[in-house]
Amino acid sequence: MTNAAISRSGAATAPDGAPVLTVQGLTVSVKTEDGLLPLVSDLSFALARGETLAIAGESGSGKSITSLAIMGLLPPPAVRVTGGQIHLGTTELTGLPEAQMQSIRGNRIAMIFQEPMTSLNPVMSIGRQLTEAIEAHEVLSRTEARTRALSALTAVRISQPERRLHQYPHELSGGMRQRVMIAMAIALRPDVLIADEPTTALDVTVQREVLDLLRDLQRDMGTAIILITHDMGVVAEMADRVVVMQSGRMVEHGAAGAVFHAPQQPYTKALLAAVPRMGRGVGAAAVLPGGAPVARLRGLQVRFDLRGGLLGRVTHHVHAVEGVDLDIQRGETFALVGESGCGKSTLAKAMAGLVKFDGQIEIDGTSLAGLGRAQIKALRRNVQMIFQDPMASLDPRMRVGDLVAEPLVIHGIDDHARREARVAALFDRVGLSSDQMYRYPHEFSGGQRQRICIARALALQPKLIIADESVSALDVSVQARVLDLLRALKQEFAIAYLFISHDMAVVENIADRVAVMYLGQIVEMGSRAQIFGNPQHPYTRRLIEAVPVPDPGHIRPPQSRFSGEVPSPMRAVGDTPQRLALQDIGSGHLVAP
Amino acid sequence: MTEASIPEKMPSRSAQPRSALSRLLARKMALVGMAMILLTVLGAIFAPWLTPYEPNLQMFDGLTIEGAPLPPGGEFVFGTDLLGRDLLTRILYGARTSLIIGVAANGLALLIGTLVGITAGYFRGWVGSVLMRFTDLMMAFPALLLAICLAAIFQPSLWIVALVIAMVNWVQTARVLYTETTSLATREFIAAERTLGAGTMRILFRHILPHLVPTIIVWGTLGISTTVLLEATLSFLGIGVQPPTPSWGNIIFENQTYFQAAPWLVFLPGAAILMLALAFNLVGDALRDVLDPTQRGRD
Numbered sequence: 050m051t052n053a054a055i056s057r058s059g060a061a062t063a064p065d066g067a068p069v070l071t072v073q074g075l076t077v078s079v080k081t082e083d084g085l086l087p088l089v090s091d092l093s094f095a096l097a098r099g100e101t102l103a104i105a106g107e108s109g110s111g112k113s114i115t116s117l118a119i120m121g122l123l124p125p126p127a128v129r130v131t132g133g134q135i136h137l138g139t140t141e142l143t144g145l146p147e148a149q150m151q152s153i154r155g156n157r158i159a160m161i162f163q164e165p166m167t168s169l170n171p172v173m174s175i176g177r178q179l180t181e182a183i184e185a186h187e188v189l190s191r192t193e194a195r196t197r198a199l200s201a202l203t204a205v206r207i208s209q210p211e212r213r214l215h216q217y218p219h220e221l222s223g224g225m226r227q228r229v230m231i232a233m234a235i236a237l238r239p240d241v242l243i244a245d246e247p248t249t250a251l252d253v254t255v256q257r258e259v260l261d262l263l264r265d266l267q268r269d270m271g272t273a274i275i276l277i278t279h280d281m282g283v284v285a286e287m288a289d290r291v292v293v294m295q296s297g298r299m300v301e302h303g304a305a306g307a308v309f310h311a312p313q314q315p316y317t318k319a320l321l322a323a324v325p326r327m328g329r330g331v332g333a334a335a336v337l338p339g340g341a342p343v344a345r346l347r348g349l350q351v352r353f354d355l356r357g358g359l360l361g362r363v364t365h366h367v368h369a370v371e372g373v374d375l376d377i378q379r380g381e382t383f384a385l386v387g388e389s390g391c392g393k394s395t396l397a398k399a400m401a402g403l404v405k406f407d408g409q410i411e412i413d414g415t416s417l418a419g420l421g422r423a424q425i426k427a428l429r430r431n432v433q434m435i436f437q438d439p440m441a442s443l444d445p446r447m448r449v450g451d452l453v454a455e456p457l458v459i460h461g462i463d464d465h466a467r468r469e470a471r472v473a474a475l476f477d478r479v480g481l482s483s484d485q486m487y488r489y490p491h492e493f494s495g496g497q498r499q500r501i502c503i504a505r506a507l508a509l510q511p512k513l514i515i516a517d518e519s520v521s522a523l524d525v526s527v528q529a530r531v532l533d534l535l536r537a538l539k540q541e542f543a544i545a546y547l548f549i550s551h552d553m554a555v556v557e558n559i560a561d562r563v564a565v566m567y568l569g570q571i572v573e574m575g576s577r578a579q580i581f582g583n584p585q586h587p588y589t590r591r592l593i594e595a596v597p598v599p600d601p602g603h604i605r606p607p608q609s610r611f612s613g614e615v616p617s618p619m620r621a622v623g624d625t626p627q628r629l630a631l632q633d634i635g636s637g638h639l640v641a642p
Numbered sequence: 643m644t645e646a647s648i649p650e651k652m653p654s655r656s657a658q659p660r661s662a663l664s665r666l667l668a669r670k671m672a673l674v675g676m677a678m679i680l681l682t683v684l685g686a687i688f689a690p691w692l693t694p695y696e697p698n699l700q701m702f703d704g705l706t707i708e709g710a711p712l713p714p715g716g717e718f719v720f721g722t723d724l725l726g727r728d729l730l731t732r733i734l735y736g737a738r739t740s741l742i743i744g745v746a747a748n749g750l751a752l753l754i755g756t757l758v759g760i761t762a763g764y765f766r767g768w769v770g771s772v773l774m775r776f777t778d779l780m781m782a783f784p785a786l787l788l789a790i791c792l793a794a795i796f797q798p799s800l801w802i803v804a805l806v807i808a809m810v811n812w813v814q815t816a817r818v819l820y821t822e823t824t825s826l827a828t829r830e831f832i833a834a835e836r837t838l839g840a841g842t843m844r845i846l847f848r849h850i851l852p853h854l855v856p857t858i859i860v861w862g863t864l865g866i867s868t869t870v871l872l873e874a875t876l877s878f879l880g881i882g883v884q885p886p887t888p889s890w891g892n893i894i895f896e897n898q899t900y901f902q903a904a905p906w907l908v909f910l911p912g913a914a915i916l917m918l919a920l921a922f923n924l925v926g927d928a929l930r931d932v933l934d935p936t937q938r939g940r941d
Contacts, residue, residue, distance in 0.1 A: 401837040426839050434837045441830040446852045446935055456838040489935040505838070 068095040069138060069240050069273050070119070070158075076132035077111070077118050085131060088114045089297045092133070096241065099271040103288035103305070105278060107320070107524035108495070111297040112277045116243045118143075119275070120160055121150040137241070156186040159234035163246035165226035169218040175202075175229055176214030182233050201236040202229070205262060223389070224255035228262070235266055242267075245277045252388035252551060253595040260286060260597075279524060281324045282554075282597025285309055293317050305601040323529040324599045325554040327581070341414035342376040343513045343545045344400065344432070348408035349373040351395050355619065368618045369395040370406070371569035372628045377513060382539065382546045384560035384577075386553060386592065390618065392569040393549045397515045400547070401434045413512060430460060433506035437518035439498035443490040449501050450476075450486030456508045475504040479534060496527035503534065507542070515547045520555060532559055553596045557581050565589045568618055570629050575638035585640040666932045675924030682918055686737035695728040697735040698886040702726065711904050721906050723897060729907065732888040733914055739889035743804050743873045744918065748865040750808035752858060755815025760854070762816070763823025764846055770820075777816050785810040786875065793881035803882050807869050815861045819854055826850050856930040863926035867919035890915050 075092040078085040089111040096102050104112045117123050118130055121142060135142040137157060142150070154160075162168040170178060179198035183189060189197070195214070202210035205228040218226055227247065234242055244263065248256035264287065267274055276287055284291055284305070291308045293301040293316070301314045312318045350372055355365040370392045377383045385393045399406040402425070410417045412428050420428065433456075436442035443452055453472045457463060463471065473483035479500040490498055499519065506514050516535070520528045536559065538544060550556050556563060557577065564574040565588060573586040584590045594605075620626065631639035666672050685692065695701070705711060705726040714721040720729035762773035780788075789806050796802045826832065827850070835845050874891015876882030883889045885896075890911045897907035 398833075403833055403836060429837075429839055432837075434834070436830055436834060438830060442834040444831045444835070444849050447849075448935075455835070455840070459838055459840050459844065491936050502834075505834075509838075 067138070069098050070096040070275075071136040072115075072119070072133070073136070074133035075115065075118060075130065075135060077114050077123065077128060078131040079128045080126070087131075087297055088128065089118070092292075092294075092299050094292055094299075094302065096273045096275065098240070098273055099267065100289050101267065101274040101276055101287050102290050102292065103276045103278060103284040104292045104294060105281060105284050105320075106294035107279055107526065109296065110294040112294050113245055114297075115294075116160065116245050116275065116277055119241075119243065120154060120158060121145065121147075122154075152186065155182060155234075155239070156237050157239050158241045158243065159237070159239040160243045160245065161227070161230050161234050161247045163249050165223060165230045165250070166218060168230060169226060171218050173217075174214065175216055175218070175221070179214075179229070179233055179236060183236050186237055197236060198232075201232040204235065204266065205229070205232045206258075207232070222255075223251055224258060227251060227255075227259055231259070231262065231266070235270065235272070238270055239272060241275065242272050243275045243277070246279070247276070248283060249278070249280070253553070254388065254591055256283075256597070257595040263287070280597065281309075281321060281525070281599045285599045285601045285603070286597050288601075293320065309599065309601050319526060321599065323526040325525075325529070325552070325558050326599060327554050327557050327593070327596060340379060342378050342411075343413060344377040344547070345411040346373055346375050346396075346400075346408070347411075349396065349399060349410065350407040351392070351399050351404055352407075363622060365619050365621055368569050368620060368626055370399065371618075371626055372408070373566075373569075373571055375564060375571065375574065377545050377547055379512070380539065380543045380545055381561040382548055382559055384548045384550060384556040384563045385566055386550055386556050386563060387566035388551055388592075391566045392618070393566050394517055396566075397434065397517045397547065397549055400432060401515060402429055426460075430509050431512040432515065433509060433511040433513075434515040434517065435499070435502045435506050435519040438522055439495065439502045440490060442502060443498060445490055447489070448487050449490060449493070452490070453486075453501065453505045453508055456505060460509065462509075471508070472504075475507055478507070478538075479504045494527075495523055496531060499523060499527075499531055500534070503531075503538070507538065510542065511544065513545045513547060515549070517549045518551070519548075521550065521552065528555070535559070553581075553593055565592065568616065568626070570626075570641070571631065571639075572629065572641040573639065574631065576636075579636075579638040583638070585634065585638070662932050666928055669928045669932075671924045672928030675921040675928070678917055678921035679925065682737050682741065682914075682921070685734050686741055689731070689734040689738070692734060693728065693731040695731045697731050697888055698727065700725045700727055711900075711907065713904070714906050714910075720910050721904070723893070723907055724900065724904075729893075729910060732893055733890065733911055736888035736890045736893055736911065737914070739800060739883050739887065740870050740873070740891070740915070740918070742800060743807065743883075743889070744866045744870050744922075746801075747804040747807035747811065747869045747873070748862060750804065751811035751865060751869070752815055752862050754808065754812035755861070756819055756851075756854070756858060758812065759816040759819030760823050760846055760850060763820040764827050764842070764850065766824065766827075773816075774820060777813055777820075780810075780813045781817070785872075786879075789872070789876055790879065790881060793876065798881055798884055800883055800887075803873060803876060806876070807872050810872070811865060811869060815858070815865075818857060818861065822854055822857055823850060826853055852933075855933055859926045859930045863919075863922040866922045867915060870915050870918070 072095070073093050075089060076087055077089040078087045092115060094102065104115060106112045114123070114128070119135055119142070123129060130143050133143070137153065140153070142153070145153070176195065176198055179201060180191070180194040183194045183197050198214065199210055202213055207213055207225055207228045213221070213225070213229070221229065247263070248259050251259060260283065263274065266272065276283070278284060288305045291301070291303065291305050292299055293308065293314070295316050301308060301312065301317045308317060309321065312321060349370055351370040353367040353369060354363045355367060356362060357364040373396060375383070385396065387393045395404060398404045400410060413431050415428060417425060417428065443449070450469075450472050453475055454468045457468045457471065462468070472486060476483045476486060481497060481500055481504070490501070493501065502519075520531050523531060532555070535546065539546060548556065548559060560577050562574070562576050563580040564571050565580070565586065566572070567588050573580060573584070573589045580589065581593065584593055629641040631641055634640055701722070705722065711724055711726070712718055712722045718728050718730065720733065723729055723732065758773050758777060762770040789810050792806045792809060793802070796806075832845060832849060835849055870891055873882050873889060874895055877889060877892035878895035883892060885892065893911040894908050897904065901908050
């Protein structure tokens with residue numbers, strides 16, 4: 050039997066007696082000029098020992114506020130619990146003085162946050178942070194605390210736990226940091242563990258490991274887990290019961306199987322329908338008009354120098370992109386997948402002219418090599434980029450209408466009045482109204498901001514749009530609508546996309562062709578059907594297998610546990626990595642040996 | 643986390659926001675500050691009509707029989723100084739010098755500081771290194787000594803004093819703006835602008851400079867009082883504005899030794915400097931908020 054199945058059947062028998070945590074009619078409000086504005090209203094649930102309860106919802110649904118309310122960490126003074134009770138065993142938590150709350154926090158209720166780097170203190174060693182957390186609640190000698198810390202690190206299956214005690218957070222990878230956070234949380238064997246988006250910032254394969262770990266720990270220790278997530282795949286894999294929240298209210302509550310297979314509420318149905326699923330990619334690849342590819346890369350290579358020593362000589366190179374050849378055809382969606390640090394974003398930056406590169410880039414049949422500045426500028430018009438975080442990529446001090454007009458101004462297209470009309474038309478096309486042109490980026494929601502970025506990318510009528518993780522930061526329902534928009538625009542304007550993503554399910558839904566990147570090189574490339582139907586390279590398979598499946602009944606094949614860290618792309622000078630020679634195994638399906 | 647959790651509400655404000663000026667005028671504190679600045683400026687311009695005395699006229703009846711200055715009240719509203727000159731008249735005429743120094747010297751210092759800071763911060767590399775090492779050198783060099791050297795080379799006059807003060811005061815601004823620019827330059831919206839094909843000048847002045855405005859305003863308003871005082875120091879050393887021309891700073895320095903006997907001679911010009919600095923601070927604060935679009939609607 051698989052781990053998933055064990056834990057689920059184990060959990061089903063475990064709950065007995067009184068619930069460990071009960072939340073009754075919880076209402077949390079924020080004080081505004083217009084009076085109290087409820088962020089969470091009338092939320093009730095009970096959590097049994099050894100159970101995993103998932104609170105699922107999109108941003109703004111109040112799920113994080115709920116967890117902060119339980120921890121007694123609501124940001125004072127504006128946000129307060131204005132109604133209801135939270136009982137931990139028999140203790141009522143809502144009115145508890147801060148001193149008593151401190152002894153409960155970390156000891157009986159522990160929390161894991163989304164971003165392990167910001168939740169760890171960068172100037173304290175891992176060992177110090179762990180022992181400090183233990184000593185805050187129990188009177189122990191140095192050595193005893195150290196032993197406890199070490200056993201906690203061993204429990205989270207971190208490699209070389211003794212060495213880690215002396216290391217600092219920046220020396221660890223994202224996955225290891227999250228393990229350290231989990232070790233800190235479980236070191237005192239809490240009754241309740243609140244995990245707030247614990248894997249959102251991690252790569253899929255690392256997410257897989259962390260989820261497995263949480264499940265095993267729960268089985269061994271009987272901790273009740275509240276899992277807060279927007280990812281319905283994670284919910285399906287982990288949860289016994291699910292609470293679905295929308296704008297501060299619970300819309301549905303039930304056993305995981307029931308919620309997934311027979312959702313009662315329209316919102317739950319819509320949410321589940323919006324989740325990208327593997328194996329649902331639509332139709333055949335688009336029929337491509339012939340002619341030169343929009344972009345052709347030959348032997349593309351990007352290296353960053355690392356300097357060291359007294360004289361500041363170059364001692365190491367980071368081989369971010371190492372000899373990539375690829376063609377992007379007119380009007381196709383070419384997906385580049387891989388995990389963080391594999392060089393996919395650097396490749397995009399090289400194509401967009403943001404980093405220096407070696408090798409050859411041809412855009413629309415013309416090589417960039419040997420062109421003057423003005424010619425390069427003219428050629429680059431054809432390639433536009435949409436970034437991951439729409440808020441960060443829009444100048445917060447400019448009106449959005451001006452932002453969309455920027456490319457037209459830069460390239461001297463049209464006069465002011467005609468630009469205005471063009472921008473209005475673009476706003477209309479991406480689903481915004483033209484009277485929103487005079488607002489500033491912070492006045493929009495995440496999905497609307499990404500639409501503004503799309504409008505800006507469209508303004509120059511490019512032949513290729515690079516979408517670098519452009520939908521990763523969006524809620525699933527918003528993500529689905531933005532993907533639909535991208536798809537419609539592609540047909541309308543015959544644009545090609547270079548779609549960069551770590552999310553295999555999204556890629557499978559949108560891509561015509563797919564390339565898998567690992568350590569700066571492409572290890573497999575082919576049509577969507579070839580990559581997803583017949584993955585050849587072990588890394589490709591690993592990526593596909595690691596994707597959480599939004600179906601609680603899904604049984605994961607037994608070989609699905611991975612270990613080990615991705616090797617570093619940093620190498621000493623002169624130690625160049627071996628270039629992989631891709632082999633064609635039939636009709637354009639290229640695989641590294 | 644809280645930010646993400648609070649429900650996103652679309653603000654329903656009118657599509658055409660009010661102009662920056664009308665929003666500035668809606669702030670009480672800004673109005674108070676502007677009124678104070680305006681009063682000072684009017685006082686400086688219309689000094690000859692506001693007082694019956696000459697600023698440098700040493701009056702026989704401006705001193706007591708023992709030869710001591712007269713306290714405030716009576717014929718001379720602010721009293722007289724050690725030489726029997728009317729203090730109110732000297733403060734009004736002194737406002738001319740102090741305003742010119744405060745605005746011109748400070749403005750020039752801000753301009754130099756901004757150009758150096760933004761250039762070094764955006765380009766980094768050897769350009770940045772050279773500029774910032776020069777800035778460090780200027781910072782390490784005693785400001786007063788430098789001012790004395792510069793003033794010794796040039797013939798002291800009001801404008802030369804302003805220039806000297808600017809040469810000394812741009813350093814801090816450059817340092818602070820350099821740091822801010824380096825972090826702004828790595829922000830994603832700058833990368834986004836570059837992918838659109840924007841040139842360096844456009845990025846520097848349309849996308850980086852507006853973000854530096856709050857810092858520039860803060861340094862600018864803080865600089866008003868320091869420049870006025872630096873001018874006073876220079877005057878005291880005999881290399882600033884030459885006596886008998888009054889400036890707020892040199893009035894204080896001329897009279898500081900008699901502080902216990904005639905406190906008004908130090909206190910009143912000191913209060914004038916304080917009020918002017920405060921006025922600029924009030925206007926600066928309001929300006930910073932008004933120019934920040936993300937602060938819209940919070941006033």
